[in-house]
Amino acid sequence: MTSGLCIRPFESRDAGDWGRIFHAAVHAVGARFYSPEQCAAWSPEVPPVERVLAHVEGRQVWVAVDDTDRAQGFIELEPDGHIDCFYLSPDCSGRAVGGLLYAQLEAAARVACMPRLYVEASEPARRFFLRQGFQEDARRDFDLRGVAMYNFAMSKLLRG
Template identity: 45%
Template structure:
């Protein structure tokens, strides 16, 4: 599925393709994660919290395992077929990760990824989706129909961060 991004020429990513993630995407996924935390989430968390959350790009092997562990994972790939964003869905309806590289932000990439995920969840017969959304992702998930159940405090490397337990019933 190809989606045209809404961003202008200065935004970097004008067109992208949503496809299933592959093991060979692992290094790009690690880069997207690190870049999103340091480039987008840093607007909502302190430098200390960002350093505790993601001090350096995680090893690609972590993402290679995620692609192959049974969860569903989609990427938004640029014209060179390099992942610029990704989302995953675990069998119980948990969305563990949604991250977008800053060069792909505000172009409809996350919405396109989420659309694929929700359609797959409905085909799978899931009755609910849930996520522990960062402050940066909370608004996005609210726009997709999720409601906040509660704010959560989590500790990473001795530093407290917060996120939000959010749920969405599926019809």
């Protein structure tokens, strides 16, 4: 727990906050590195609850919640070691929330004997993952909704 925050498993009631955090992070934090067009392609709107619930199906998802149990960030782990979404409310910047969420994810991956973790990290997330011991494998350039985008394929061996 840090600054009144704790980490717990995602619950369906968190889906609205998931969408709010995702959209806000893309347009506040992502906007420091990506153009307005890129941010609009990345998150054109707050995703509806039904889409969020379908998205998280089959994944382990942890949520950082404040002392009122309102979500402030989340991280997702797929069964093969892929970290898909990892977003924090822009208000949580510099409060060690990302580190707490990541520590929970890595601990679960180790318990599950996953040999490695991997992620396609945005420009701002790239620095975070480098600090967690990930290596940058390649820059990925792609189109999203007709807009040129990029991120970074990164990985971390957990054993061997």
